[in-house]
Amino acid sequence: MTAQAKSKGAHIWQLDPGQHYVEPSWCSERLFEAEPFAGTVLDPCAGFGRIPLAARAAGLTAYAGDIVDRGCAGGLDYEVDFLSFNVRHDNVVCNPPFTLIREIVDHALVLATRKVATIVPTRRLNAAGQWLTETPLYRIWLLTPRPSMPPGSYLQAGYKARGGTADFCWLVWLQGFDGEPTTRWLHRDGG
Secondary structure (H helix, E strand, O other): OOOOEOOOOOEOEOOOOOOOEOOOHHHHHHHHHHOOOOOEEEEOOOOOOHHHHHHHHOOOEEEEEEOOOOOOOOOOOEEOOHHHOOOOEEEEEEOOOHHHHHHHHHHHHHHEEEEEEEEEEOOHHHHOHHHHHOOOEEEEEEEEOOOOOOEHHHHHOOOOOOOEOOOEEEEEEEOOOOOOOEEEEEEOOOO
């Protein structure tokens, strides 16, 4: 069954069984413009491949992985459940299934030698406070305007993403960092 938008004109998406939600390309393009990364980048939740494409456009070597091939641009380098994956990379950058954020980040922090970055609903930060204080959380990038993140099936059916109603941010962890994270803004149009 294809995920559909709920009525009322709001663009609130029903739960996608595969938890495949697609961020606009600008979200990762702006991250790679504003946040310095060095070395390889692995996206273990690559979906359509928007994060690896943005990393490559920024001059980085990027690898794409996912539990299933969802039509990743450029193809998948790894078709595997990331939580059982054991190949190290310099950086892990992804849009994880939101019910597995903590598990994905904890595992990424084991595998990444430099940075981990995940896009998450901002409303999740308060509930994750205790866990986040125990990690090397380095930076929070608030995204503006609100990105619309529909299920991949919605986009594959030919519909366009628009009218985001939820706030999202990038959380960036830096190995060895011990301090208070900084908060900054990433605007779709730069600046």
